[in-house]
Amino acid sequence: MSFAKNYVITEQIGAGAMATVHKAVQRSLERIVAVKQIMPHLASNPQFVERFQREAKAAAGLRHENILDIIDFGGEGDAYYIVLEYVDGPSLREVIASGGKKLSLPLVLSIMTQVLSGLEHSHNSGVIHRDLKPTNVMITSSGVAKIADFGIAHASALPSLTATGEIMGTPSYMSPEQAAGRKIDQRSDLFSAGIILYEMLSGALPFQGTTVISLIQRLIHEPHPPLRKLNADIPDALARIVDRALEKDVTRRYYDATEFLYAIENFISDAGIKTGSRVIKEYLATAFEIDEASSREKLSTSQVALMKTPTGATKKRPTVAILPLQGCFGCHVNLLDLHEKFEKVNRDIEIRFTYLMDVKKIPKVDIGLVEGCVANVENEERLHELRESCDVLIALGTCACHGGIPGLRNLHSVDAVVDRSYVQSESTISNGVIPLPEHAPALTDHVRAIPSVVKTDLLIPGCPSPHDMILSTFESLLSGNAPEMPTHAVCAECLRQHRTLLDPKRDFIASRVRSLMEVEAIDPIQCFLEQGVLCLGMATREGCGARCTKSNFPCQGCMGPAPNVREAPAKWINAIGSLMPSGALRFRDDVVGFGYRFTLPVSMMPKKIDRKGP
Ligand code: SF4
Ligand code: SF4
Ligand code: SF4
Numbered sequence: 001m002s003f004a005k006n007y008v009i010t011e012q013i014g015a016g017a018m019a020t021v022h023k024a025v026q027r028s029l030e031r032i033v034a035v036k037q038i039m040p041h042l043a044s045n046p047q048f049v050e051r052f053q054r055e056a057k058a059a060a061g062l063r064h065e066n067i068l069d070i071i072d073f074g075g076e077g078d079a080y081y082i083v084l085e086y087v088d089g090p091s092l093r094e095v096i097a098s099g100g101k102k103l104s105l106p107l108v109l110s111i112m113t114q115v116l117s118g119l120e121h122s123h124n125s126g127v128i129h130r131d132l133k134p135t136n137v138m139i140t141s142s143g144v145a146k147i148a149d150f151g152i153a154h155a156s157a158l159p160s161l162t163a164t165g166e167i168m169g170t171p172s173y174m175s176p177e178q179a180a181g182r183k184i185d186q187r188s189d190l191f192s193a194g195i196i197l198y199e200m201l202s203g204a205l206p207f208q209g210t211t212v213i214s215l216i217q218r219l220i221h222e223p224h225p226p227l228r229k230l231n232a233d234i235p236d237a238l239a240r241i242v243d244r245a246l247e248k249d250v251t252r253r254y255y256d257a258t259e260f261l262y263a264i265e266n267f268i269s270d271a272g273i274k275t276g277s278r279v280i281k282e283y284l285a286t287a288f289e290i291d292e293a294s295s296r297e298k299l300s301t302s303q304v305a306l307m308k309t310p311t312g313a314t315k316k317r318p319t320v321a322i323l324p325l326q327g328c329f330g331c332h333v334n335l336l337d338l339h340e341k342f343e344k345v346n347r348d349i350e351i352r353f354t355y356l357m358d359v360k361k362i363p364k365v366d367i368g369l370v371e372g373c374v375a376n377v378e379n380e381e382r383l384h385e386l387r388e389s390c391d392v393l394i395a396l397g398t399c400a401c402h403g404g405i406p407g408l409r410n411l412h413s414v415d416a417v418v419d420r421s422y423v424q425s426e427s428t429i430s431n432g433v434i435p436l437p438e439h440a441p442a443l444t445d446h447v448r449a450i451p452s453v454v455k456t457d458l459l460i461p462g463c464p465s466p467h468d469m470i471l472s473t474f475e476s477l478l479s480g481n482a483p484e485m486p487t488h489a490v491c492a493e494c495l496r497q498h499r500t501l502l503d504p505k506r507d508f509i510a511s512r513v514r515s516l517m518e519v520e521a522i523d524p525i526q527c528f529l530e531q532g533v534l535c536l537g538m539a540t541r542e543g544c545g546a547r548c549t550k551s552n553f554p555c556q557g558c559m560g561p562a563p564n565v566r567e568a569p570a571k572w573i574n575a576i577g578s579l580m581p582s583g584a585l586r587f588r589d590d591v592v593g594f595g596y597r598f599t600l601p602v603s604m605m606p607k608k609i610d611r612k613g614p
Contacts, residue, residue: 007035007083018042023086026071033071034087038080049080056082058127059150063387063455066118068138068148087146089290092137092196098287100203105238107283108200109268110275111137113261113564114145115193120257122150123186130184132192133173134199141290142482143277171212172205176220176248187250190260194245201238202230206246220248237267258604265566276487276563318478319365321353323386325379326406326447327372331397334464341471348478362389367477373399373406373601374448378441387454394473395450398463402560403449403601405463410446410600410607411592417443446607458483463558463598466544489562490537490555494546498527512584513576516554528554529579534594538575539568558598567604569595 007024013034014021024035042048053073060070069085092111096103115137122129129136129150136149171179175191178184198206206224209215224246227239241263247253254260268275284290324332352363362368362382368390374380387393398404409417423432450456460469469486476483491498510532516522519531528535528549535554537546541562548555561568572595576585596603 007033007081009035019082024083026083032086034084036082036084038082040078043075043078043080049075062122062125062127062150064118064121064451065144065455065457066114066146067122067150068146069455084148085146087138088141089139089284090288092134092139092145092200095139095283095287096134096200096203103200103203104283105234105271106273106275106279108197109264109273110143110277110279111139111145111200112193112197113264113268113275114277115147115196116257116261116264118145118147119186119189119193120261122147123189123257128184128186129189129192130178131170131173132189132196133170134196137196139280139284141281141284143280143282143284145280171215171219172207174216174219175250177250179216179219185250186256187253190245190254190257193257193260194242197245198224198227198242201234201242202227204230223248235267235271237270241267262566262604265564268564269571274487278487317348317350318367319350319352319363320367320369321362321365321386321390322351322355322369323353323362323371323382324355325370325372325383325400326375327397327399327404329371331371331399331464334397334467335470338467338470341467349474362386365390366392368393369396370394370400370450371396373403373450374444374453375406375409376441376443380444380453383450383453392457392477393450393454394458394460395456396460396470397465398461398558398560398598400450401459401461402599403447403606404558404598407447407449407599407601407606408593408597412608414443414445447601448606449601452601459485459560461541461558461560462544466547468545469543486541486543487563488542489565490540490542490544490546490549490559493542493544494527494537494549494555496527496549497525498530509579510584511581513580522552524552529575532580532584534572534576536568536572536595538562539565539571556594556597560599560602568599 006027008027009022009024011023012020013023019036019038022035022037024033025031026033038049056070056073059067060073063069068087070082071085072081072083074081074083090098095111099107115132119129119132127150129147131149132147136147138146138148140146173192173195175184175188178188195206198204207215207219207222209218227242228234228236241260244252244263245254245260254263281291322332322335349367352365353359362385368386370383370386370393372379374383395401399406403410412420418434422434451459458473460473462469473483509530512532513534514532516533519533522528522533523531528537533554535549536557537549537555539562540555540557541559544559546555557568562571565571569591573585592600600606
């Protein structure tokens with residue numbers, strides 16, 4: 001294969017027991033990558049190479065913002081390479097070393113939520129890391145934590161390698177069951193994540209020993225020192241989260257990364273701590289003098305769409321493919337509704353594929369824009385084709401980002417949907433005939449949002465997406481900058497008065513939840529919630545300009561969950577609970593249709609029953 005011809009090594013950037021890592025230029029895509037070369041003594045072990053290759057493939061299937069991308073794998077002679085996304089920032093080990101005990105809570109929690117998001121994705125894809133530790137978490141200059149080394153972690157568990165008595169992996173970050181050589185599952189990674197969290201908060205490891213044996217003894221048999229003894233500033237609630245992650249009994253630990261993440265996000269939300277990539281980015285700028293703008297020139301051909309030559313001159317108009325999947329086409333019309341503004345964008349890009357063009361195969365493009373979600377097998381195939389054809393993939397609209405209205409199909413089995421559509425529906429002229437697979441693509445078991453199927457680089461939510469957001473995203477991309485997304489909830493941009501904190505009497509707050517129809521006249525100034533009308537603004541991402549509440553209609557949540565909100569309905573029920581007297585919230589009808597109208601496929605319970613369900 002033309003492996004080495006495609007990669008020009010520029011400098012060595014790391015070396016470990018199993019591999020050396022080089023910075024390189026990928027000629028075909030003119031971008032910077034990292035090339036990891038497996039040590040010769042391992043490359044000559046066919047069992048290792050075969051296992052490594054298999055695991056590299058499994059890890060390459062993991063497409064998530066918080067997992068380091070595997071770009072390629074290959075070999076020439078005895079040399080085996082794995083090509084990875086290049087990260088222009090420090091490892092988490094270096095970040096911990098830079099701060100000691102002084103890493104701030106916002107920074108620690110920003111990193112931890114991203115690490116757990118990456119783990120959540122890998123576990124949901126059936127891949128356990130097995131060697132999660134700070135050196136395996138890289139931080140980009142734009143403040144994104146990426147878990148690395150899935151392949152090597154699994155390959156290192158080969159019996160023939162461990163039989164030498166050498167301890168593979170890093171005992172300080174192992175779970176007790178892993179250290180004891182017992183069977184492990186995803187909860188082992190959660191223990192490792194708990195150790196990392198403990199270390200970030202205290203500057204110390206929870207289990208230490210003068211020898212590996214004494215360390216493992218402590219790991220298996222002794223409790224960790226209470227976190228608050230090492231750092232009294234750590235809130236109790238957060239210390240309890242760490243304690244649960246470090247339970248030696250796996251049945252008492254968090255069951256999965258989602259539950260762990262949920263606990264952290266709830267803590268962040270309750271404590272009112274501001275987290276996110278910006279917090280990490282600011283820390284890198286101060287502690288490491290790394291700033292995104294100076295790194296971007298080096299990365300100009302990768303995440304920011306191949307717009308510049310190495311000298312910075314404009315090389316060509318970025319090419320774009322637009323693929324509509326399951327949706328109402330409202331997002332497509334919305335693009336055209338940009339009118340002359342779209343023409344301006346259109347002048348700066350070259351659209352190579354839309355469904356209106358008579359082009360069957362999606363050509364290679366710089367930017368893929370996908371609207372709608374995945375609801376049938378054809379959607380899925382086309383989406384994979386687009387992902388493989390483009391460098392940057394943008395999900396446009398709520399159907400694409402979160403599943404949207406089509407996602408409500410997940411409340412029913414495929415059979416029930418087909419029966420309702422073709423047999424029972426009074427408005428369908430089908431004479432009860434269900435189309436054959438060659439006439440209509442088969443429905444997938446459930447509807448999925450784009451990021452649940454392929455790696456997605458950017459989300460522009462909204463039903464349809466706000467024009468300003470679309471334009472600013474394109475303008476950023478075209479000028480070679482990483483687009484910024486809003487970081488608050490709709491309440492932050494809603495002009496309605498919400499007075500509870502100012503007025504302790506609260507006599508203006510409705511005593512029960514009412515439907516819009518029940519309220520004689522909606523006050524155009526007062527917050528909907530205070531009037532007893534359900535509004536999802538506090539749990540929904542801002543960016544739409546609170547266009548509904550301005551039109552005297554409550555927010556239905558079309559922009560998807562606000563940052564740090566895992567389940568919008570939980571947040572909204574909390575808000576009602578703290579605002580109104582007990583018993584004020586009595587659900588009479590469609591709770592799911594309100595709380596999960598736009599986000600069911602990305603919620604913690606994304607579907608009710610599967611194809612073979614009752
Ligand atoms: S997000 Fe809304 S406007 Fe866009 S395709 Fe889906 S339903 Fe239609
Ligand atoms: S809950 Fe709704 S009405 Fe109240 S401030 Fe938030 S967005 Fe506005
Ligand atoms: S107010 Fe809510 S429902 Fe309305 S556009 Fe904004 S996010 Fe969507």
